[in-house]
Amino acid sequence: MKTKEYIELEEHYGAHNYHPLDVVLTRGEGVWVYDVDGRRYLDCLSAYSAVNQGHVHPKILAAMQEQAKKITLTSRAFRNDQLALFYKELSDLTGYEMSLPMNSGAEAVETALKLARKWAYQVKGVPRYEAEIITCAGNFHGRTITTISFSTEPLYRDDFGPFTPGFITVPYGDASAVEKAINPNTAAIILEPIQGEGGVIVPPAGYLSRVASFCKKNNVLLIADEIQTGLGRTGKLFACQHEDVRPDVTVIGKALSGGFYPVSAVLADRALLGLFTPGEHGSTFGGNPLAAAIARAALKVIVEEKLVESAAQVGEYFIEQLSEIPSPHVKEVRGKGLLIGVELKHESGGARRFCEALQDKGILAKETHEHVIRFAPPLVIDKETIDWALPRIREVLNSH
Ligand SMILES: *Cc1c(COP(=O)(O)O)cnc(C)c1O
Numbered sequence: 150m151k152t153k154e155y156i157e158l159e160e161h162y163g164a165h166n167y168h169p170l171d172v173v174l175t176r177g178e179g180v181w182v183y184d185v186d187g188r189r190y191l192d193c194l195s196a197y198s199a200v201n202q203g204h205v206h207p208k209i210l211a212a213m214q215e216q217a218k219k220i221t222l223t224s225r226a227f228r229n230d231q232l233a234l235f236y237k238e239l240s241d242l243t244g245y246e247m248s249l250p251m252n253s254g255a256e257a258v259e260t261a262l263k264l265a266r267k268w269a270y271q272v273k274g275v276p277r278y279e280a281e282i283i284t285c286a287g288n289f290h291g292r293t294i295t296t297i298s299f300s301t302e303p304l305y306r307d308d309f310g311p312f313t314p315g316f317i318t319v320p321y322g323d324a325s326a327v328e329k330a331i332n333p334n335t336a337a338i339i340l341e342p343i344q345g346e347g348g349v350i351v352p353p354a355g356y357l358s359r360v361a362s363f364c365k366k367n368n369v370l371l372i373a374d375e376i377q378t379g380l381g382r383t384g385k386l387f388a389c390q391h392e393d394v395r396p397d398v399t400v401i402g403k404a405l406s407g408g409f410y411p412v413s414a415v416l417a418d419r420a421l422l423g424l425f426t427p428g429e430h431g432s433t434f435g436g437n438p439l440a441a442a443i444a445r446a447a448l449k450v451i452v453e454e455k456l457v458e459s460a461a462q463v464g465e466y467f468i469e470q471l472s473e474i475p476s477p478h479v480k481e482v483r484g485k486g487l488l489i490g491v492e493l494k495h496e497s498g499g500a501r502r503f504c505e506a507l508q509d510k511g512i513l514a515k516e517t518h519e520h521v522i523r524f525a526p527p528l529v530i531d532k533e534t535i536d537w538a539l540p541r542i543r544e545v546l547n548s549h
Contacts, residue, residue: 150185151185151186152171152172152173152184152185152186155173155185156171156173170504170505170508170513170515171508172184172188172190172508172513173185177192177200177204177205178203178204178205179203179204179527179529180192180203180204180526180527180529180530180534181204182204182513188511189511190508190511190512190513191511191512191513191526191534191537191538192204192513192526192527193507193512193513193514193523193524193525193526193538194513194514194515194523194525195408195525195526195527196403196408197345197346197377197403197525198345198377198378198382198403198404198488198525199402199403199404199406199407199408200404200407200408200527201380201381201382201403201404201407201451201456201460201527201528202404202407202408202447202450202451202454202456202527202528202529203407203527203528203529204408204527206407206447206450208446208449208450209406209407209409209443209446209447209450210409211446212442212443212445212446213409213410213439213442213443213446215442216231216438216439216442216443217439219438220438220439221437221438221439222433222434222437222438222439223437223438224433224437225431225432225435225436229436229437229438229441230438231438231439231441231442231445232250232436232437232438232441234441234445235250235436235441235442235444235445236248238445238448238449239414239416239444239448242386242448242452243386243387243399243416244395245399245416245417245418246417246418246419246422247416247417247418247419247422247423248414248415248416248417248422249414249415249422249425249430249435250412250413250414250432250435250436250440250441250444251402251413251414251415251432251435252411252412252413252432252434252435252440253291253402253411253413254290254291254374254376254400254402254403254413255290255291255292255293255296256291256293256413256432256435257376257400257401257402257413257414257415258290258291258296258339258374258376258400259291259293259295259296260400260415260430261339261372261374261398261400261415262282262295262337262339262372263430264398264415264417264421264422264424264425265280265282265336265337265339265370265372265398266280266282266315266336267424267425267429268336268337268370268421268424269334269336269337271424272424273336273368275333275334275336276334279334280315280334280335280336281315281316281317281332281334281335281336282299282315282316282317282335282336282337282338282339283316283317283318283319283327283330283331283335283337283338283339283369284299284316284317284318284319284338284339284340285318285319285320285321285338285339285340285341285344286301286318286319286320286321287301287302287321287344287347287348287350288300288301288321288339288340288341288344288347288374289302289341289344289345289346289347290339290341290374292305294309294312294313295313297309297312298310298312298313298314298316299312299313299316299318301318317330321340321344321347321350321352322350322352322353322356323356324355324356324359324360324363327359327360327363328363331363331367331369335367335369336369336370337369337370337371337372337397337398338360338364338369338370338371338372339372339373339374340360340371340372340373340374341373341374341375341377341378342357342373342375342378342383342387342388342389342391342394343378343383343388343484343485343488345377345378345488345517345523346377346517346518347517347518348490348492348517348518348520348521349483349484349488349489349490349517349521349523350490351483351484351485354392355392356392357389357391357392357394358392358393358394361392361394361395361396364397370397370398370421371394371396371397371398372396372397372398372399372400373387373388373389373394373396373398373399373400374400375387375388375389375399375400375401376400376401376402376403376413377403377488378488379399379401379403379404380401380403380404380405380448380451381404381451381456381457381460381486381528382404382460382486382487382488382525382528383460383464383484383485383486383487383488384457384458384460384461384462384464384465384485384486384487385457385461385486386451386457387399388485391485397417397418397421398415398416398417398421399415399416399417400413400414400415400416401413401414401416402414404447404451405444405447405448406440406443406444406447407443407446407447407450409443409447410439410440410443411440412440412441412443412444412447414444451528454529456528456529457528459528459529460486460487460528461486463487463528463530463531463532463535464484464485464486464487464488464489465486466532466535467487467489467524467535468482468483468484468489470535470539471489471491471524471539471542474539474542474543474546474547475547476543476546476547477494477497477547478493478494478497478503478546479491479492479493479494479546480492480493480494480520484524487524487525487526487528487530488523488525489523489524489525490517490521490522490523490524491521491522491524491546492520492521493520493521493522494520495520497520499516499519499520500516500517500519500520500521500522501516501519503516503522503545503546504516504522506545507522507541507542507545510541510544510545511541512538512541512542
């Protein structure tokens with residue numbers, strides 16, 4: 150079958166909850182993906198940063214195949230010989246004492262919110278069901294009813310109420326607004342250290358550290374959603390480390406499996422994660438041996454291949470080169486490491502047509518928030534490949 154036929158089938162039988170580029174991929178290797186008509190593209194989205202390790206990384210693939218032959222799912226009613234090692238290795242790498250495995254990112258966010266509420270009632274002494282959690286305008290934390298309840302994006306939210314109560318919104322990047330919003334019932338603030346889906350919004354320097362100190366001062370938990378920014382994407386293992394901030398709770402997902410399988414986790418110390426007791430929370434697939442084996446291999450690749458350091462170096466070069474492109478359309482180039490947003494002027498007619506033009510040149514990128522092109526290739530990308538992409542990007546940003 151050819152591209153057109155796949156698209157027709159998909160449009161006919163599938164719900165239209167995405168607006169993908171018209172490219173049908175069939176194979177991936179490292180930073181490259183191939184479509185059903187044999188064309189090759191540089192992947193500049195990395196499945197929203199889930200394939201930081203590159204497509205079909207051979208070591209993660211081997212771990213997956215080996216584990217799949219042995220046992221894939223035990224449920225948490227029994228123990229398995231992968232989960233314990235996954236816990237230990239995740240703790241060694243991140244410095245958090247404990248973790249709780251889930252599958253999708255949204256589930257891990259929900260888990261962190263449940264944990265914060267329980268902590269508020271059991272430890273902080275907030276009257277039952279009066280806990281408040283502060284969220285930021287422009288956030289993206291997933292698509293469940295609760296996570297869209299505090300979304301400020303009408304498209305994600307408007308037709309889906311009634312909403313989960315207990316959340317308030319403050320502007321993103323404004324630490325004083327957080328301080329003002331804190332009251333005795335505040336359990337936590339949840340934020341992204343850089344807003345990915347919001348359009349690669351980098352908050353002002355000092356924001357995270359100021360928020361962290363307000364949290365500490367007022368006995369409020371800081372929850373960092375590092376599902377997109379974490380595991381090396383921004384040139385640090387966690388983006389919060391750019392400001393030496395260690396949140397009480399860090400949520401990870403996406404690249405935790407290198408794109409092979411949905412694996413997410415909530416990271417925190419014993420004083421917090423120790424609050425969950427048997428039966429209070431769970432997931433049939435969460436922490437299954439296949440997921441744990443894949444995640445162990447995916448984490449090992451990040452360390453062994455020095456992907457964090459590489460993202461910092463190559464990312465700096467990429468941002469610098471993109472910033473130097475003389476284009477009538479570009480308003481701003483921003484980002485950290487290999488999480489880069491090119492914001493176009495609003496009169497340029499939206500980022501979509503630029504993404505389509507990039508596709509014609511063999512580069513897959515996706516618009517986010519209408520006017521921003523996100524460049525977030527797998528972290529295994531090298532300078533030579535960036536140099537291959539730059540003239541193509543230059544041409545598209547200049548000639549349309
Ligand atoms: C992708 C993402 C999520 C949701 O993850 P899913 O696996 O799609 O549920 C949550 N938060 C952030 C910051 C994300 O980028």
